[in-house]
Amino acid sequence: MKRDIILSGVGGQGILSIATVIGEAALKEGLNIKQAEVHGMSQRGGDVQSNLRISSAPICSDLIPQGAADIIISLEPMEALRYVPFLSREGWIIANTTPFVNIDNYPEAESVYAELRKHDNVILIDVDAIAKEIASPRAANIVLLGAAAPFLELGAEKFEEGIRSIFARKGEQIVEMNLKAFRAGYEYAQKHRR
Amino acid sequence: MMKKELLLGDEALAWGAVNAGLSGVFAYPGTPSTEITEFIQMHPVARERGIHCRWSANEKTAMEAALGMSFVGKRALVCMKHVGMNVCADAFVNSAMTGANGGLVVVAADDPSMHSSQNEQDSRFYGKFAMIPTFEPSSQQETYEMIGAAFDFSEKHQIPVLMRITTRMAHSRAVVEVGEPRPQNELKYPEKPRQWILMPGNSRVRYKTLIEENKLFEQEAERSPFNRYCDGPDKSMGIIACGIAYNYIMENFPEGCPFPVLKLSQYPLPTALVRRMASECGSLLIAEEGQPVIEEMIRGVLDTPLPIKGRLSGELPRTGELTPDNVRGALGLPAREVAPASQIAQPRPPALCMGCGHRDMYTALNEVLHEHYKTAKVFSDIGCYTLGSLAPFHAIDTCVEMGASITMAKGAADGGQFPSVAVIGDSTFTHSGMTGLLDAVNEGSNITVVISDNLTTGMTGGQDSAGTGRLEQICAGLGVDPAHIRVVVPLPKNMEEIRRTIREEIEHKGVSVIIPRRECIQTAKRHNAKK
Ligand SMILES: Cc1ncc(C[n+]2csc(CCOP(=O)(O)OP(=O)(O)O)c2C)c(N)n1
Numbered sequence: 001m002k003r004d005i006i007l008s009g010v011g012g013q014g015i016l017s018i019a020t021v022i023g024e025a026a027l028k029e030g031l032n033i034k035q036a037e038v039h040g041m042s043q044r045g046g047d048v049q050s051n052l053r054i055s056s057a058p059i060c061s062d063l064i065p066q067g068a069a070d071i072i073i074s075l076e077p078m079e080a081l082r083y084v085p086f087l088s089r090e091g092w093i094i095a096n097t098t099p100f101v102n103i104d105n106y107p108e109a110e111s112v113y114a115e116l117r118k119h120d121n122v123i124l125i126d127v128d129a130i131a132k133e134i135a136s137p138r139a140a141n142i143v144l145l146g147a148a149a150p151f152l153e154l155g156a157e158k159f160e161e162g163i164r165s166i167f168a169r170k171g172e173q174i175v176e177m178n179l180k181a182f183r184a185g186y187e188y189a190q191k192h193r194r
Numbered sequence: 195m196m197k198k199e200l201l202l203g204d205e206a207l208a209w210g211a212v213n214a215g216l217s218g219v220f221a222y223p224g225t226p227s228t229e230i231t232e233f234i235q236m237h238p239v240a241r242e243r244g245i246h247c248r249w250s251a252n253e254k255t256a257m258e259a260a261l262g263m264s265f266v267g268k269r270a271l272v273c274m275k276h277v278g279m280n281v282c283a284d285a286f287v288n289s290a291m292t293g294a295n296g297g298l299v300v301v302a303a304d305d306p307s308m309h310s311s312q313n314e315q316d317s318r319f320y321g322k323f324a325m326i327p328t329f330e331p332s333s334q335q336e337t338y339e340m341i342g343a344a345f346d347f348s349e350k351h352q353i354p355v356l357m358r359i360t361t362r363m364a365h366s367r368a369v370v371e372v373g374e375p376r377p378q379n380e381l382k383y384p385e386k387p388r389q390w391i392l393m394p395g396n397s398r399v400r401y402k403t404l405i406e407e408n409k410l411f412e413q414e415a416e417r418s419p420f421n422r423y424c425d426g427p428d429k430s431m432g433i434i435a436c437g438i439a440y441n442y443i444m445e446n447f448p449e450g451c452p453f454p455v456l457k458l459s460q461y462p463l464p465t466a467l468v469r470r471m472a473s474e475c476g477s478l479l480i481a482e483e484g485q486p487v488i489e490e491m492i493r494g495v496l497d498t499p500l501p502i503k504g505r506l507s508g509e510l511p512r513t514g515e516l517t518p519d520n521v522r523g524a525l526g527l528p529a530r531e532v533a534p535a536s537q538i539a540q541p542r543p544p545a546l547c548m549g550c551g552h553r554d555m556y557t558a559l560n561e562v563l564h565e566h567y568k569t570a571k572v573f574s575d576i577g578c579y580t581l582g583s584l585a586p587f588h589a590i591d592t593c594v595e596m597g598a599s600i601t602m603a604k605g606a607a608d609g610g611q612f613p614s615v616a617v618i619g620d621s622t623f624t625h626s627g628m629t630g631l632l633d634a635v636n637e638g639s640n641i642t643v644v645i646s647d648n649l650t651t652g653m654t655g656g657q658d659s660a661g662t663g664r665l666e667q668i669c670a671g672l673g674v675d676p677a678h679i680r681v682v683v684p685l686p687k688n689m690e691e692i693r694r695t696i697r698e699e700i701e702h703k704g705v706s707v708i709i710p711r712r713e714c715i716q717t718a719k720r721h722n723a724k725k
Binding site: 010011023024027032033034035036037038044045046047051059060061062063064065066067068078079081082084085086087102103105106107111112115119 | 200309362366368369438442445517531533534535536539540541544547578581
């Protein structure tokens with residue numbers, strides 16, 4: 001088993017909490033993990049990404065080679081595009097559709113979607129809308145995790161366990177909210193995968 | 195009992211140090227080293243054992259305090275980003291002369307590719323320069339084990355040890371098996387007290403011993419478990435892979451590397467192992483993260499009998515991090531087939547947060563300078579406020595190294611510049627700005643210093659700032675006329691007053707200090723959440 005995952009977004013959106021849940025699930029499975037994070041300068045409204053590698057075999061590099069990622073999980077559509085050279089030919093892109101516009105030359109959203117759809121395996125999902133509807137806007141990243149989960153070869157129940165143990169100290173209500181968010185994303189992906 | 199944890203390289207290092215019987219960590223924040231000290235600050239064992247873990251004012255004070263702790267026989271750790279080595283260099287280089295008593299390990303976190311740094315300097319250079327043995331781990335697990343070994347080495351040989359890590363290891367998580375803590379050392383004084391007094395008579399004797407002992411350190415490196423010679427069938431090339439460069443080589447050979455590989459993680463350079471490889475292989479590839487330190491040593495200036503490939507010869511990139519992709523050519527492998535980069539994805543540079551006080555400070559400063567002082571120059575410094583160089587502010591002319599704003603403004607004023615403005619953050623001011631301000635006061639230099647005080651060390655994530663609550667007193671103590679130490683609150687509603695204050699202080703002939711003070715909105719959010 002091997003999954004090379006690129007997580008991307010804009011500083012402050014919360015890609016690291018997605019990584020934390022996947023990491024927790026993989027740790028429980030006894031898998032090897034490497035997860036390169038971005039700290040420092042790039043966090044202030046700039047682009048951020050994290051390379052997350054899980055595997056049953058030992059992992060050498062902290063960085064994912066180009067053309068090798070099994071999946072790009074992005075909280076922002078243009079930030080998904082930025083990493084396509086890392087995606088393998090059979091790889092999946094799971095991206096939020098809500099643009100985060102904090103630069104003057106942000107491209108037309110439609111052209112961003114069009115370029116993403118050129119790839120064979122793409123799921124575009126409005127996680128902000130879904131999160132607001134069923135849980136809370138704060139759970140948008142967990143909705144996205146749910147949408148990515150069917151492609152991570154770990155079993156939904158493993159992620160649910162991960163969510164339980166990570167959010168446990170914030171109380172049962174927060175746990176339930178995140179589980180709801182996770183399931184909504186999961187169902188959306190199952191319905192929309194081609 | 196061993197347990198498995200998912201840890202950053204920084205955290206594995208911190209935990210390893212705590213378990214190695216650490217008595218104190220001394221550090222000034224700096225990416226990518228900050229999380230080492232933060233982890234110890236949060237660690238329950240550290241609290242139980244009363245391990246020192248408060249931030250120091252700068253890297254030099256940190257290094258010296260750790261040397262003091264080592265003098266009394268305890269284990270001490272110093273952590274900094276690579277450029278911190280420049281700040282503590284005097285203490286570091288001379289600590290090779292005093293030697294260590296309790297184990298003393300200095301961690302320098304290098305930042306190749308300059309993800310959040312001014313330059314790409316390679317700290318292994320300092321190890322060689324000071325003749326201090328240097329360790330360079332290749333993985334998080336090795337980091338955990340190596341820090342304990344480094345403390346043991348330091349005590350066995352009575353010498354400080356430098357541990358060099360880089361961004362990718364420091365800021366990458368992996369599963370690490372951690373063990374149990376050993377007790378701290380008891381108080382115990384140096385057995386050779388004379389070498390702690392570096393007067394010429396003592397130093398001349400000690401320097402010869404240090405040179406002799408380096409031969410011993412090299413023998414240790416020859417048989418170190420962290421340096422491994424793995425033979426391979428294809429002798430057309432031998433690979434020397436330092437630190438994490440080893441991982442990028444191995445990533446490309448999932449079935450095992452066909453070439454002999456010398457994994458190098460402990461220096462001084464084990465020359466016997468290098469000679470063995472040179473005698474058995476047709477060429478050498480030297481893969482190292484950072485600068486071509488080892489490549490230069492092996493290459494020298496005269497022709498070598500066998501070809502040497504690396505960053506100097508062009509087989510590997512001269513600058514920036516190594517990656518699993520950019521080492522492929524040097525390994526004789528074709529580039530991977532990849533989807534072309536998107537043409538419409540635009541760069542997204544970082545920016546000052548919305549609502550940040552630095553924004554209001556720059557807005558006011560820009561308005562005053564554009565309206566009244568077209569010839570003004572603004573010497574700035576390092577911190578969040580450096581982002582004032584980007585759109586929409588374009589407010590600063592320089593950013594060099596911690597503290598340079600005040601002294602450069604002074605030098606420019608000495609050269610006839612008016613207005614000469616310095617913009618510095620509160621933490622940077624207490625790190626290295628105070629002594630420069632004293633120079634300016636002593637000469638009555640005509641400069642205007644803005645200490646943009648957000649009550650924290652913002653850039654690195656909001657650590658305590660050494661002078662919080664006392665900046666006016668510090669400036670007055672250094673001799674700035676209290677009438678020209680002006681505090682304002684950087685908010686849009688106060689714009690009129692801030693502009694007037696800036697104008698008045700630029701017109702004052704002499705040193706003035708303006709302190710725009712409002713809490714960092716990131717730390718304010720955290721404080722509110724806690725309430
Ligand atoms: C010698 C050295 N040490 C540490 C750093 C890392 N560093 C850069 S800016 C900064 C903090 C600046 O804090 P402050 O001056 O209060 O400004 P703020 O970021 O809060 O605006 C630090 C620790 C560095 N660049 N150089």
